[in-house]
Amino acid sequence: MATVKVLEHFGIDHTFPAAQTCCGQPMANSGCMLEAKPLALRFVEIFKKYQYIVAPSGSCVAMVRNHYTSFFDKNDVEANEVRRRTYELSEFLTQVLKVDSFDGRFPHKVGMHQSCHGLRDLRLGPSSEVMTQRPETVTELLRNLDGISFSQLQRPDECCGFGGTFAVAEEAVSCMMGDDRINDHLNAGTEVLTAGDMSCLMHLEGLIKRQKHNIRVMHFAEILAESIK
Amino acid sequence: MSHPALAQIFVDDKPRAQWHDKALWFVRQKRDRMASGVPEWEDLRQHASEIKQHTMSLLPDYLEMFEKNATARGVKVHWAADAEEHNRIVTEILQQHQVKKLVKSKSMLTEECHLNPYLEKHGIEVVDTDLGEWIVQLRDEPPSHIVLPAIHLKKEDVGDTFHEHIGTEKGASDPKYLTEAARNTLRQRFCAADAGLTGVNFAIAETGGFVVCTNEGNADLGVSLPKLHIASMGIEKLLPRASDLAVFLRLLARSATGQPITTYSSHFHGPREGSELHVVLLDNGRSEILKSPEFRRSLSCIRCGACMNTCPVYRRSGGHSYESTVPGPIGSILTPLKDPEAHSSLPFACSLCGSCTDVCPVKIDLHHQLFAMRSFLDRKKLLGMPKKLSMKFASGLMSSKWVFSGAGKAARTALRWLPRFAVYNPLNPWGKQRDLPDAPKDSFRAQYAAYQKDQAEKKSRPSSGAGGPS
Amino acid sequence: MTQSSRQQILTRLRAALPESAALPNLPARGPWQTFDNPYDRFCEVLESVGGICFRVPTLVAANERLNQIAEWNEAKVRVSVVDGVGVPTVDLASIDDPHDLENVDFAVLSGHFAVAENGAIWVTDDTVKHRVLYFLPQRLAMVIPASEIVNNMHEAYGRIQIGDNVFGAFISGPSKTADIEQSLVIGAHGARALTVFAVESL
Numbered sequence: 001m002a003t004v005k006v007l008e009h010f011g012i013d014h015t016f017p018a019a020q021t022c023c024g025q026p027m028a029n030s031g032c033m034l035e036a037k038p039l040a041l042r043f044v045e046i047f048k049k050y051q052y053i054v055a056p057s058g059s060c061v062a063m064v065r066n067h068y069t070s071f072f073d074k075n076d077v078e079a080n081e082v083r084r085r086t087y088e089l090s091e092f093l094t095q096v097l098k099v100d101s102f103d104g105r106f107p108h109k110v111g112m113h114q115s116c117h118g119l120r121d122l123r124l125g126p127s128s129e130v131m132t133q134r135p136e137t138v139t140e141l142l143r144n145l146d147g148i149s150f151s152q153l154q155r156p157d158e159c160c161g162f163g164g165t166f167a168v169a170e171e172a173v174s175c176m177m178g179d180d181r182i183n184d185h186l187n188a189g190t191e192v193l194t195a196g197d198m199s200c201l202m203h204l205e206g207l208i209k210r211q212k213h214n215i216r217v218m219h220f221a222e223i224l225a226e227s228i229k
Numbered sequence: 230m231s232h233p234a235l236a237q238i239f240v241d242d243k244p245r246a247q248w249h250d251k252a253l254w255f256v257r258q259k260r261d262r263m264a265s266g267v268p269e270w271e272d273l274r275q276h277a278s279e280i281k282q283h284t285m286s287l288l289p290d291y292l293e294m295f296e297k298n299a300t301a302r303g304v305k306v307h308w309a310a311d312a313e314e315h316n317r318i319v320t321e322i323l324q325q326h327q328v329k330k331l332v333k334s335k336s337m338l339t340e341e342c343h344l345n346p347y348l349e350k351h352g353i354e355v356v357d358t359d360l361g362e363w364i365v366q367l368r369d370e371p372p373s374h375i376v377l378p379a380i381h382l383k384k385e386d387v388g389d390t391f392h393e394h395i396g397t398e399k400g401a402s403d404p405k406y407l408t409e410a411a412r413n414t415l416r417q418r419f420c421a422a423d424a425g426l427t428g429v430n431f432a433i434a435e436t437g438g439f440v441v442c443t444n445e446g447n448a449d450l451g452v453s454l455p456k457l458h459i460a461s462m463g464i465e466k467l468l469p470r471a472s473d474l475a476v477f478l479r480l481l482a483r484s485a486t487g488q489p490i491t492t493y494s495s496h497f498h499g500p501r502e503g504s505e506l507h508v509v510l511l512d513n514g515r516s517e518i519l520k521s522p523e524f525r526r527s528l529s530c531i532r533c534g535a536c537m538n539t540c541p542v543y544r545r546s547g548g549h550s551y552e553s554t555v556p557g558p559i560g561s562i563l564t565p566l567k568d569p570e571a572h573s574s575l576p577f578a579c580s581l582c583g584s585c586t587d588v589c590p591v592k593i594d595l596h597h598q599l600f601a602m603r604s605f606l607d608r609k610k611l612l613g614m615p616k617k618l619s620m621k622f623a624s625g626l627m628s629s630k631w632v633f634s635g636a637g638k639a640a641r642t643a644l645r646w647l648p649r650f651a652v653y654n655p656l657n658p659w660g661k662q663r664d665l666p667d668a669p670k671d672s673f674r675a676q677y678a679a680y681q682k683d684q685a686e687k688k689s690r691p692s693s694g695a696g697g698p699s
Numbered sequence: 700m701t702q703s704s705r706q707q708i709l710t711r712l713r714a715a716l717p718e719s720a721a722l723p724n725l726p727a728r729g730p731w732q733t734f735d736n737p738y739d740r741f742c743e744v745l746e747s748v749g750g751i752c753f754r755v756p757t758l759v760a761a762n763e764r765l766n767q768i769a770e771w772n773e774a775k776v777r778v779s780v781v782d783g784v785g786v787p788t789v790d791l792a793s794i795d796d797p798h799d800l801e802n803v804d805f806a807v808l809s810g811h812f813a814v815a816e817n818g819a820i821w822v823t824d825d826t827v828k829h830r831v832l833y834f835l836p837q838r839l840a841m842v843i844p845a846s847e848i849v850n851n852m853h854e855a856y857g858r859i860q861i862g863d864n865v866f867g868a869f870i871s872g873p874s875k876t877a878d879i880e881q882s883l884v885i886g887a888h889g890a891r892a893l894t895v896f897a898v899e900s901l
Binding site for chain 1: 232233236237239240241243246250254261264265267270271539541542545546576577578579580581582583584586587588596600602603604605606607612616617620621623624627628629630633658659661662663664665666673674676677678680
C-alpha cells in the first residue's frame with residue numbers, strides 16, 4: 001500500500017489488475033522454463049493494455065525485461081511492448097517521472113541494501129565491481145528527506161543470500177550471507193534497513209527477528225510513504 | 230555429496246568459514262584497487278571479450294595457423310581429443326626421453342586430466358612446483374582455487390605438512406621460514422629434473438609461440454634446465470596476434486590477484502638449442518561447448534579466478550565443496566556441461582547475484598549462463614522430483630487468480646493461528662535460522678480493493694472539507 | 700594417432716562455429732593510460748612489488764652503485780653480462796651446461812626497456828648464453844637504458860617482435876608468493892631481490 005501512496009503523491013492514475021498472480025520467476029530460477037511459460041503469457045495478457053507497469057520489486061522486473069525473451073518470439077510486439085513498459089518503482093520515479101527529490105521527513109539512520117537484480121540486472125545503481133559511475137535510484141529518492149542519514153557499509157553491495165529457492169536449497173550459506181549483511185549494518189549503526197526488493201527484506205528481517213536485533217526493516221516505498229505524514 | 234551438504238559442513242566451522250570469506254574478499258578488494266587505477270578498464274574488458282569471440286568464430290583456422298607457425302620453429306605439436314589421450318601422449322614423450330623425474334608448473338588442464346596419478350602409474354615421479362600446488366600435492370588433496378590452490382589452509386596447516394614431509398621444525402608456521410624451506414627443497418628438484426611441463430596462459434596464432442605467467446619463477450626454472458619442455462594447452466587458449474597480449478596481460482593479474490602483472494610473463498617461440506619443445510593441444514569437450522549458443526561464451530575464460538574471489542557462495546563454502554577441478558561460478562558451468570548427472574547441484578550453488586559477471590575480464594555472462602544451466606538440467610531431467618513437482622504445483626496454483634488468492638488466504642490464516650512448533654520444525658528449512666514474515670490479515674489485493682472502494686465513496690460524497698487522512 | 704585426433708577435432712570445430720565476430724583494432728598508441736613521468740611511475744611500481752631502481756649517468760656509475768650493495772660484495776659466485784658493471788667470478792663462455800650455474804649468488808644482466816604501468820622489464824635470450832640466469836641466481840641486477848621506458852603494454856608490444864627470440868620475458872621485480880595464508884613472501888623460486896640500474900648514457 002505504500003507504493004500506492006507514493007504513486008498517488010505524484011498524481012499517478014493507478015490500478016491493480018486483480019487477475020495477476022506471479023511473473024514466473026521462481027520457476028525460471030529453478031530451471032523450470034516450461035512451468036514458467038504459462039505465467040509469462042498470462043502476465044503479458046493481463047498487463048498489455050497499460051501504459052506503464054510498475055513493480056516495487058527489482059527481481060520481478062528483471063525477470064520480465066531480461067528473461068521473458070525465452071517465452072516469446074523476438075518479433076512479438078505485444079510482449080516486447082510489455083517488457084519495455086515494465087519498470088521497477090525507483091526507476092519509474094526517477095527516470096520516467098523525473099523525480100529528483102522527495103519532500104518528507106525521516107530522521108533516521110538508513111542502511112541501504114542493494115538488491116542484486118536491481119543493481120546488476122537493471123543497473124539501478126553503481127556496482128562496486130564495475131568501474132563506471134552510475135546514479136543510484138533509491139538513494140536519489142531518499143537523500144533529501146529531512147533528518148535522514150545513511151550508514152557506511154564495509155561491503156555496500158554484497159548479496160543478502162536470498163536468491164530464491166537458494167534460500168532453502170543452500171540454507172547454511174544463505175543464512176551466513178544474511179548474517180554478514182546484518183552485522184555490517186549493526187556495525188554501521190543502521191536503524192532502518194531498506195531495499196527495493198521484498199525478497200531480500202523478508203530474508204534479512206527473518207534473521208533479524210530471530211536474533212532479536214533492534215533494526216527496523218522497511219521497503220523504500222514504505223519510507224517514502226511514512227515520510228509524507 | 231552435493232554442494233549444499235559440503236557447504237553445510239564448511240559453514241558449521243563458523244570461525245574458519247569467516248576467515249576464508251575475509252581472505253578471498255581481500256583479494257577481491259585488491260582487484261578493485263587495481264581496476265580503478267586503469268581509466269580504460271571497462272574498455273579493456275570489452276576488447277578482451279571481442280578478441281575471444283572473434284577467435285572462437287575462427288578457431289580451427291587459428292589452430293592450424295598456430296600449428297604451422299610453431300612447427301616451423303621446431304616445436305612438435307600434438308592433438309589430444311580427450312583427457313586419456315592427453316595423458317598418453319605426455320607419457321609417451323616422457324618415456325621416449327627416458328624421463329624419470331618431471332617438474333610441473335601450475336596447469337589446471339593437467340588437473341582436469343588427472344595427469345599426476347597417470348604418470349605415477351607409469352613410473353614417472355612428478356613434482357608440482359607452484360608452492361600452493363606442492364602443498365596440496367603433499368597433503369594429497371585437490372587445489373581449492375585455480376590461482377590460490379592452498380587458500381583454504383592456515384599457515385599452521387602448512388607448517389604441519391612441511392614438518393611431516395620435509396622436516397621443518399615442529400609447530401613452525403612463519404610463512405617466510407616455510408617458503409624458504411620450500412625454496413631449498415624444490416631447488417634440488419629443479420636441478421635434478423629430466424623434463425619440465427607447463428600449462429599455457431596464452432598461445433599466439435600468428436607467431437606460433439605461447440606465454441606462461443607465474444610469480445614464483447617455477448615454470449621457467451622447470452623448463453630452462455632440463456632438455457625437454459612439454460606445454461599442455463586447451464584449444465581455447467589461443468589469441469590471434471601478439472598485440473592482443475597487451476590487453477590480456479593488463480587484465481589477467483589485476484583480475485586474479487590484484488597485481489599489475491605477474492612477476493614473470495615468459496614467451497616461448499621454439500625449443501632452446503639442444504632441447505625439445507612439445508605442445509599438446511587438448512579438446513576434451515571444448516568443441517562440444519563451442520556448439521552451444523547458450524554456453525560457448527564460457528570458452529573465453531582465461532582462468533583468472535576473479536569470479537571465485539567475488540562469489541559470496543564460494544567464499545563461504547570453499548572450493549572443495551564443488552568437487553570440481555575448476556570450482557566457483559565458471560566451474561559450475563563447465564563441469565556440469567561435461568558431466569551433468571554428477572554435478573547437478575552446482576548451478577544451484579548460486580544466488581544469481583551477478584557479481585561474477587561484473588568482474589570477469591572477458592565479460593562472460595556468468596550468472597546468465599548459470600541461470601541457463603538450470604533449464605539445461607531440467608531438459609536432461611536432472612532436477613530431482615521434489616523440486617520439479619513443487620514447481621509444477623506452484624505454476625498450476627498461480628495460473629488461476631482464485632486458486633492463488635485462496636492459497637494465500639489459507640497460508641495467512643494458518644500462519645496466524647498455528648502454534649510455533651508446527652511452523653518451525655525440521656520440515657521447514659526456511660525456519661531453521663529465520664522467522665517467517667508476520668502474516669497480514671488481508672492480502673494486498675484485498676487491501677487495494679478496500680482502499681479503492683473507500684476513495685470512490687469519498688469522491689461521491691458532497692465535499693465538506695477537502696483532505697482528511699489519506 | 701594424434702593425426703586422426705587432429706582431424707576429428709578440426710572437423711568437430713568446423714561443424715560448431717559461432718557466427719563471425721570482428722577483431723578489434725588495437726594500435727600501440729591508442730586510448731591507453733600514459734604517465735606524465737613514466738620513469739617515476741616505473742620506479743614506484745617496481746618498489747611496490749619488492750624491487751628497487753637507481754638512476755645513474757653511466758655504466759661506471761652503475762658499477763660504483765653495485766659495489767655498495769652488501770650482497771654483491773659478499774657474493775662468492777658472480778656473473779655479469781654487462782661490460783663494466785660488476786666483475787664476474789664466472790666465465791660464462793666456458794659454461795655449457797646451465798646446471799653448472801646452480802651456485803650463482805648474484806648476476807648482473809641486461810634488459811631492453813621498461814614498462815611504467817607495471818614495473819616490468821623486457822628481456823630476451825640473445826643477451827645471455829643461458830636464459831636460466833634470469834631465474835636461478837639468488838639475486839639479480841638488471842641494467843636498462845634510462846631513456847627506454849614505455850607507458851604501457853600496448854606500447855611495449857608495439858616495439859618488439861616476440862617471434863624474433865626463442866625466449867623473451869617481462870620480468871617485474873623479484874620472485875614472490877602469497878600461497879601461505881596470503882602472506883606475501885619475496886623470494887620464491889626465482890631471484891630473492893632485483894635491483895635495476897637505469898643508465899642515462901650507455
